[in-house]
Amino acid sequence: MIAMARALRIDEVDNVATLLSQASGGEIVEIVSGGGSIIDRVEALEAIPFSHKIALIDIAEGEEIIKYGEVIGVASKPIRRGEWVHTHNVESLRLPERRI
Amino acid sequence: MEFYGYERPDGSVGVRNHLLVLAPIDCSFEPAKRIAHQVEGAVAVTQHHGCGLDWMVAHNLIGIASNPNVAAVLIVGLGCETLNADIIEEGLKPTGKRVERVIIQEEGGTIRAIERGVRLLREMAEEVSEQRREPFPLSRLTLAVECGGSDATSGIAANPAVGVAADLLIEEGGAVIISEPQEMIGAENYLCKRAVNREVAEAIREMIQKQVRRLEAMGVESRYMSRGNIEGGLTTIEEKSLGAVRKGGTKTIMGVLRNDWSGLDKPKGGGLWLQDGTGWDIGSVTHMVAAGAQIVVFTTGRGSTVGHAIAPVIKVTGNPETYRRMGDNIDINAGTIIEGVESIREVGERIFNLVIQVASGRKTKAELLGYREFAIFKRDRAAERLLGFC
Secondary structure, eight states, X not given: OOOOEEEEEOSTTOSEEEESSOBOTTOEEEEEETTSOEEEEEEOSSOBOTTOEEESXXXXXXXXXXXXXXXEEEESSOXXXXXXXXXTTEEOSSOTTOXX | OEEEEEEOTTSOEESSOEEEEEOSSGGGHHHHHHHHHHSTTEEEEOOOSOSSXXXXXXXXXXXXXXXXXXXXXXXXXXXXXXXXXXXXXXXHGGGTOEEEEEEXXXXXXXXXXXXXXXXXXXXXXXXHTTOOOEEEEGXXXXXXXXXXXXXXXXXXXXXXXXXXXXXXXXXXXXXXXXXXXXGGTTOHHHHHXXXXXXXXXXXXXXXXXXXXXXXXXXXXXXXXXXXXXXXXXXXXXXXXXXXXXGGGOSSOEEEEEOEETTEEOOOSSSEEEEEOOOSSHHHHHHHHHHTXXXXXXXXXXXXXXXXXXXXXXXXXXXXXXXXXXXXXXXXXXXXHHHHTSSOHHHHXXXXXXXXXXXXXXXXXXXXXXXXXXXXXXXXXXXXXXXXTOO
């Protein structure tokens, strides 16, 4: 069996999960909970590096990004389930002016 | 659940039975170290902020000597310092523990001071060696959580797992201290809504806001993250700070512990407590131990090696590669979360069990390898006044 890419969803309300291994575009990513159970399988729509985030649901522009059960920012453009979630499509609420 | 510790005259319980040789100033630190080296179980500490009486430094020295891991204290002073043995001794009175002093100028020089110091300390060691560990409930434990040398695994593996252990200890009635307000910037709302009441929520917000203003005054743009953070997958400062504070667990925040010239607060009971402190890990651990923590859990991604002079430090890494390379220094491999071998919960339970074992006498790797770090951080009083903080 080929080892599947895996991602950790830390809190049950999170709409993103953090990759525990890198994923290539088209790869199926197994989503695990903090308790260790498999809760979903999501197709990565693009390559996502290790320790970066994947969207678990479609997220509209301006919608909150939730990790650790908390808001870590808002989507600066629409994000589809399976997309890489990072600075190119998320803005800090604390620092809306931040640009890298 | 229980651990085995040493009961002190004030009712507190130590997890170690150290003899502390305390030089209130660095002028007397060399003889203090020589005295400590001569006697089994002794450790010497000092501070490097001069001999004037700075109460933030004095509160921390008294706090360290008051920690229940210290069985007895020998003060080795020079004689002309303002931050002197009288101040330390007065501060230690409520603990009821044995305190002796050797003052170099009064003894007639270094050789006489060392001779008298070694004799006194040897006699104290004999007395202390009679003490036996007894069972106590976990509600008598205070755990400090710290991180250093973090990497991309810290926020998703090591810190959440330590947070599980922190929650388990609090469920048993114990206390947990988390510090480093710099690492809380961006997590204010999350921390404030967990405060036990509105006063505590305001104190949390104020503590973090002060740190933002200090960084701004230094010309540091606290709001930006490093390139390494972003390459490691951290998107916003909120995400970075939420990952850092996760090591304190998810329980109600009972209060903010003062740590300045006006006082050094200790937890007033079980639950999670935030301490105003520094982001410098050795100084931060020293502050939390001065506030009464008997044991420390320290997460690291890249492989920090440090321990502490009077408190056992348990090292946890979330990076499986770091554990493979530096297993000599790391007590717990939380990298199993990354590899899918264990869950956050399972690793957290492992950490909790090790905390109980270490509290009962099991040595940590930092202890076994001789790490005895100690440093007192103090704020710049002039800067604090200019900022209107004191």
